[in-house]
Amino acid sequence: MINIIEELKKMSQKRGYENKDDFQQLLERCKDITLSNEDVEFLIELYFKAKNLYIRNTILKALVFCEDIDLKEFFLKAFKKERYLDMRLTAIRGYAKYATEKEVEKLMTKFIEILMKRPESTPYNYQEYELLRSAFGLPYLVNQYGYACFVQAYEQEEKQYNAMPDAFKGHFTLNERGDIVQLRSLGESKKTLDDFWSRGN
Structure with missing residues (x-):
């Protein structure tokens, strides 16, 4: 059996490694x-070091499942670094393991402030909403911790999600491990969205 981390170290010495499929696939296995x-x-x-969002997101997800190592400061820095709400939420999920409710x-x-502004900048923000409302996202945090701030964020996200046209709903989600699960075929999703835009919306 290969040593995943040692292989990643070797591969990361090569130019352009971030965008290589084999590197990304191996990195995904760090969750397990x-x-x-x-x-x-x-x-x-x-x-x-990573500029590639996919790499950073994959590492965040892997470290969320890491046990017995205090990663509080890392997740706080990650929250401040990231701009996409799903990645910020993954950082919060990691941070919550070590932080107090007040922290x-x-x-x-801050997260809810940004979330509430999303409809202004991105009216049909369905991809981000699906990630936030997935089994890996806000529902997990609500069930695991029950903090009022998580409940509030989930309710706000659902309000914004439900305000969108149905064409933008139910295309994909994440499972409990943070893996993408397609709820419709890519062809079906494309047709649904194309039909929506062709109606002059």
């Missing part, structure tokens, strides 16, 4: 292995 302190240090270093509330206040 036990990570040592040294492994985590490598992934954190990789995260902060989490502070981040969630």
Whole structure:
């Protein structure tokens, strides 16, 4: 059996590694292995070097499942670094394991502020909403912690999601492990959206 981290280290020495499929696929497997302190240090270093959003997102998800290593400061920095709400929420999910409710509330206040502005900049923000409302996102946090700030964020997201036309709903979601699950075929999704836009919306 290959040592995933050692392979990633080797591959990361090569130019353009971030965009290589084999590197990305191997990185995804980090969610399913036990990570040592040294492994985590490598992934954190990789995260902060990475320009590729997919790489950073994959590392965030892997570290969320990491046990017995205090990653509070990392997740706080990740929350501040990221701009997409789904990635910020993954950082909050990791942060919540180590932080107090008050500390989490502070981040969630900022999160909800940004969320409420989304319809102005992106009226049909369906992709981000689907990620937030998935089993990996806000429902998990509500069930796991029950904090009022998580409940408020979930209710706000659902309000904005439900305000969108049906054409933008139910295309995909994430499972409990943060993996994408297609709810419609890509062809069906494209047709639904094309039909919506062709009606002059």
